[in-house]
Amino acid sequence: MKTCLVVDDSRVVRKVARRIIEDLGFSCIEAEDGQKAYDVCSKKMPDAILLDWNMPVMSGIEFLDKLRKMGEGGHPKVVFCTTENDMDHIQRAMNAGANEYIMKPFDSDIVESKFAQIGLIETKTG
């Protein structure tokens, strides 16, 4: 089973995201800031990471920088999931090595559509 690390400082957001992502067939791990996410990845790389931007201790973008420098850090597909919704933030995230970008608020359709686009799940057939 593929694994997804859900990184967000809001417990409610983590819970909602977790439910959506588990429905897509992933097993989920949670982290409440970038540092905790880094610790998780140091032990075992997940296949996917849903990543908030603004968090205490270590932000999502700082975490992504560090992740991509780790040994296996190129493996996880990283999907930002943040209230930051301007082109500058999107460009920064993509330049830092994010694979997709979700602007909050999100729903299951959006998560599914983004996960499908980067090959984490099969595309829905029409």
Next chain:
Amino acid sequence: MNIGDFDLYKNMLKTKSGLTLTPDKAYLLDSRLTPIAKKWGFPSLDAMSVSLRGKPDSNMVRDIVEAMTTNETSFFRDGKPFDLFKSVVLPHMLKERSKTKSLKIWCAACSSGQEPYSLSMVLKENAPMMQGWNIQITATDISNAILENAKRAEYSQFEVQRGLPIQMLMRFFDQVNESWRLKEEIRKMVRFEHCNLLEDISKLGRFDVVFCRNVLIYFDEATKKTVLGKIAKQMEKDSFLFLGGAETVLGIAEEFKPMEGQRGLYILKDSAHSMQKPPASAAATR
């Protein structure tokens, strides 16, 4: 709503748009037509219904039909048809139209424009292969109001996240306050026109590719047959027709046959389609 009024709207929608209103959809009348009644100065939907039994204003009837059409759509809706467009249709056309360098696409019932614009973006990404080509995308809908939205090409944050890859958002959209507007290079590739599929559609001309997805599902069998027959007349011999996932031509329209192994893709029955090799058994029974 009483049964008499339900039948009044049912008949009106059938005659004017081909839309089949089944009793389980009666609740839509209340929610979608109450604002129309208000717009036309009636105190209630019932009051409008009474007035409709007289000699109704044709603009009011148009408003009613428009309000009852479903505009559900998204960028790259269902994904797969756009993959087929890239992997099957485009290569065929690049080869077969290499002399005329002309490609004509029609999106029938384009709603707020996501489907024709998705195709524009795909074609833009393949621009190096299509230099010097004359590409026409005609997008039509029965609703003038939704066509105005389509021309504006401004989408909410929610709409640009359903089906649209972030790279395409970055490349083809500008952020305007809280919404996202398609750049002119994409907007100008699509020509929008009002079109009622029940009326004369010959003025639209002939096409190499037709998208008519999730339209037939709202029609009854006879209307499906009529509409498919009319569409067939607008299609070039070796053209392609895309239908929605829950739609088919089988048992409805003699003019078409499914393209083997390509779900949702149809070709004209009498086409000498170079890509379609009929199985031996089918060829033997001809």
